[in-house]
Amino acid sequence: MLTSATAAELIDALRAVIRSGRAVQHHAYQHEDLPPGAIALLSLLHRDGEQRLGRLAARLDVDPSVISRQVAPLERAGLVRRRPDPGDGRAGLLAVTEDGDRYLCAHQRRWAELVATALTDWAEEDAEALIAGLRRLTADIRAVRELADS
Template identity: 40%
Template sequence: MDPNGELVERLRALVRLVRRIKQEGAGHHPVLPAGLVTTLTLIDRSTGCHAKELAAHAGLDPSTVSRAVGTLVAHGLVRRRADPADGRASVLVVTAAGHAVLAQARGWYGDLLSRALAHWDPAEVDALTAALGRLTADVEATLEASR
């Protein structure tokens, strides 16, 4: 039997849970189109980024990112600004409306986790946070090394 079989099953369950959280969250911040919180967050974390960089960072196909960005722009949550270094390119920037929607979404997600982890000891939360960070970094490094 595969020694990592249980871990794989737990990760699959976590992915399903993340999808469910995204669906539930979309109903609580209807201004933000479903599934675009992550895209908007990635744009917000930069001081402006190109769609190509966003696709690489998110691990998504550029056409998928292009559609997502188009939707965010159409909803007034992101704007395209001319790139001063390259007149042919544009930089993506979160608008004031986008920041307000992100604050609402972060509040909802934060409240959900606070309620779900209310009976956890802070050391358990810290240990989980560290373990997830390490797992993510190690899997990403392994994927990069196998290219």
């Protein structure tokens, strides 16, 4: 069982990672034409495929108006397309276009290069252990949240 002191250290370490990540992200996104939220949305659509705006909002735990604002620049840039939902004509389905795939691949390649440069002295096993730990942490936090929501 985790002690309170270790939990507090973990929280501090996560906050430091988030702060560092935001600083790097701010610098990196100065060269992007899209805000970070729009790129995160593009990435989610790319990974999970076509879906309704409302489902995206629920998955990201934000108001649908937030998703609408993030989708607008993606649609204007031709990176996402919207079509009527055949099951419900009032709703629309969002999907990544070929241009969106290319944009996202280039973006992800730049980020992967940045991370690889930052972790150049890490052994592959250390990175894999961190990935496993972060996935476990995410799943455990999600489970607690779902328990609290029910």
